Amino acid sequence: MPxxxxxxxxxxxxxxxxxxPSDVIRIAEALYTGGIRILEITMNSAEPLxxxxxxxxxxxxxxxxxxxxxxxxxxxKKAVAAGASFILSPIVDAExxxxxxxxxxxxxxxxxxxxxxxxxYKNGADIVKVFPATSPSYLKDIAGPLPQIPLLPxxxxxxxxxxxFKKAGAVGFGIGSALVNTKQEVTEEYLSKLTEKARAFVQxxxx
Numbered sequence: 001m002p003x004x005x006x007x008x009x010x011x012x013x014x015x016x017x018x019x020x021p022s023d024v025i026r027i028a029e030a031l032y033t034g035g036i037r038i039l040e041i042t043m044n045s046a047e048p049l050x051x052x053x054x055x056x057x058x059x060x061x062x063x064x065x066x067x068x069x070x071x072x073x074x075x076x077k078k079a080v081a082a083g084a085s086f087i088l089s090p091i092v093d094a095e096x097x098x099x100x101x102x103x104x105x106x107x108x109x110x111x112x113x114x115x116x117x118x119x120x121y122k123n124g125a126d127i128v129k130v131f132p133a134t135s136p137s138y139l140k141d142i143a144g145p146l147p148q149i150p151l152l153p154x155x156x157x158x159x160x161x162x163x164x165f166k167k168a169g170a171v172g173f174g175i176g177s178a179l180v181n182t183k184q185e186v187t188e189e190y191l192s193k194l195t196e197k198a199r200a201f202v203q204x205x206x207x
Contacts, residue, residue: 034198056083136164143169
């Protein structure tokens with residue numbers, strides 16, 4: 001199944017930002033046990049390219065690994081070389097979209113207003129990340145006149161509102177600290193709770 005189809009099927013992209021590189025494999029394994037199949041490593045984390053490569057090698061297609069907070073063409077090239085299958089950005093950059101498409105990977109730029117979202121889609125976005133995702137009602141307002149554009153709210157999605165975002169028209173969800181809190185110490189208890197939380201998010205989306 002192509003990467004885009006997997007993202008649309010599994011819906012949840014777990015975002016790991018700022019974790020200790022030595023903890024990421026264990027965090028990813030806990031998420032995988034909980035049902036998460038799509039993982040984003042942000043480029044403003046420590047050693048992101050090394051982490052992306054380690055995860056890509058470790059999971060070997062069982063979990064789709066992507067790069068987040070991608071701001072320029074060079075970062076796209078480096079992330080893909082490390083094993084990223086998709087990229088996300090907090091912004092719309094036509095050159096970033098263009099190079100991602102030329103390399104055959106899924107690109108998900110970030111936009112907020114209707115004009116920005118439409119421009120991202122017009123430039124070739126596979127999915128548009130609505131960032132910040134202020135509320136399900138805002139997403140519904142955007143999806144109304146732009147039903148052809150697949151929207152992925154990020155930055156504001158929680159276990160309490162994810163079903164409302166889905167009803168509002170979201171095709172997927174970027175979930176960061178509401179799922180993976182990298183400020184906490186990575187203990188066995190933390191990993192166990194992370195698996196439980198991941199399972200709860202997956203059930204909320206698919207049941």
